[in-house]
Amino acid sequence: MFLPFLALAILLIFSPTTIATTPSEIKNSTHEIFNVKESIAQLDTKPQTPFENQEEYHVDNEIEQESGNLKLKLNLIHRDKLQIPHFPYNNDKVFEGRISRDLKRVSSIIHRIENGGVNYRVKEFGSDLISGMDQGSGEYFVRVGVGSPPKNQYMVLDSGSDIVWVQCQPCTQCYHQSDPVFDPSLSVSFTGVSCGSSVCDRVENSGCHSGRCKYEVMYGDGSYTKGTMAIETLTFGHTMVKDVAIGCGHSNSGMFTAAAGLLGLGGGSMSLVGQLGGQTGGAFSYCLVSRGTDSTGSLEFGRGVLPVGAAWVPLIRNPLTPSFYYIGLSGLGVGGARVPISEDVFKITELGDGGVVMDTGTAVTRLPSEAYVAFREAFVAETASLPRAPAVSIFDTCYDLDGFVTVRVPTVSFFLSGGQILTLPARNFLIPVNDKGTFCFAFAPSPSKLSIIGNIQQEGIQISFDGANGFVGFGPNIC
Known part of the structure; x- marks a missing residue:
């Protein structure tokens, strides 16, 4: 079960180059401290809405x-x-x-x-x-x-x-x-x-x-x-x-x-x-x-809910599938460094293939294989000191963190169009898959050229859509 990790506050600070995070939890801009023990404890959470009480x-x-x-x-x-x-x-x-x-x-x-x-x-x-x-x-x-x-x-x-x-x-x-x-x-x-x-x-x-x-x-x-x-x-x-x-x-x-x-x-x-x-x-x-x-x-809903101070990125329309909300993604980052991936990997082709979709119904972010492999290898290189665990289901990069109270992990970032960088808290990319201390890198390869930003990576960040003007905003509020 993908339960949350410690309640890291997300302070989104917007500039042409950064949407930064959690100053109280990050030793520097490249790594942060992740609370393993608390994350595992939250796996005990049970449904809070039994049938007879759901009305509340x-x-x-x-x-x-x-x-x-x-x-x-x-x-x-x-x-x-x-x-x-x-x-x-x-x-x-x-x-x-x-x-x-x-x-x-x-x-x-x-x-x-x-x-x-x-x-x-x-x-x-x-x-x-x-x-x-x-x-x-x-x-x-x-x-x-x-x-x-x-x-x-x-x-x-x-x-x-x-x-x-x-x-x-x-x-x-x-x-x-x-x-x-x-x-x-x-x-x-x-x-x-x-x-x-x-x-x-x-x-x-x-x-x-x-x-x-x-x-x-x-x-x-x-x-x-x-x-x-x-x-x-x-x-x-x-x-x-x-x-x-x-x-x-x-x-x-x-x-x-x-x-x-x-x-x-x-x-x-x-x-x-x-x-x-x-x-x-x-x-x-x-x-x-x-x-x-x-x-x-x-x-x-309503224009009054659009926040001041959000990082606004243009929405991209795919005429073949107008229902989906596409955004511009130019690259990925690990530990403060950009991973060497061509921007073309994330673009919509003339035939309508590829591109990057924001989706509330998909849990795990999918990336084209070329991008995923480079992204994963960069993350693995930055976590070489952490003990590895066998793959679990769709996750091929897992860690045995049993016995750890906290660990130091690299930051993970999305490089958005226009120069914005969205840096995720660790709970949005390192998730517990059991109560035995196994955590996995919460990304997976896509079976096509399409990238999908799933809801695990969206958690805790205010996301706003201005359909009339064609923009999607990230932050500045947390939830």
Whole structure:
């Protein structure tokens, strides 16, 4: 299980050349002291939200609406905190399950990009056309009220998806979720979408059944959702957002266990970001709080949430896959020194391959093999004094830190476009994989030219998207 390490504060200091970190924990700019003992102790963290008590997690959501500008703030909860009926918590299975989900997530993202976002047919849906939105299930949940009166549901946060959907009654096939399945017949605000509506025109590969707009999405890991489109009210805290187009899934299967559905935050018009449009100015910000703590992360919408003092980097759009948020990455650093890797390794090709995607649903950052090998070897050279351990799952660089209280490790950095450098705290790249003191370098080679910056590397850093102006910001706040 990838639990957090010591609560290192991240003080992001921005200049043309650095986004520096944790002055209290770093002996110098090239190395820092990492608390091994505390990291292992946090592996004992159990789910904090048993089924009967999960309701408490939505009470602190905040909403402000002034002069037509909408500002939303929601709590983010990691899926490992949820405990649901029929699925008793088993700490020994958490690591294995997370790696399995992560492999499927990465495979599905690459599949989508390599197919240029085009649609494909799958056996499960017969001859129906299936949307090319084939991401995985994600790792973080938000609490959202669906319908009127609102029924609170946990929904997967997905920055690479362009649809909002929940499981709906009557359910011909539904997976287990932590809340009762949403019943649209009990909602006075639920309105079906007709086949000829503008909403149906915007749904990728929509169909028509009995006059109602039909949607079907097949994800790359074999998960799917299938049902009808509707206009519904979503409630965040105590404030309602009306007329949101959602998918009402009557047949669903896959890795979404615990969540009721998916809250898409991608770059398309049908994502929540796209639908809120002018109300939030295409702006949102999130903090993925570290695992193993009792606190929650946050997800905020609205231009008012964009921080002053962030390091802003241009977003790069790939027309073949407009749902994903690409950023410019020029290189990697270890121990304060830049690793010799060509910038071309991280660029999007004319065919739409490659590039660097920010993704909330992928846990472990993936890098093209050429970049990963050079990066890993630089890290290994700087940690030669630490005892090695055998490879674990997708991790080929692991250490036996049993018996250590602290260790000195090199800093790891992302060289971003425009000269910015994002230096990560050690807990974002050296992670415990068991309670026996085995820690691994939390990066892996990509099976393609695509790089994916995963949520382990994003933890604790405020990340903001200014879609209207085409920028992503890092910091300056911590979470």
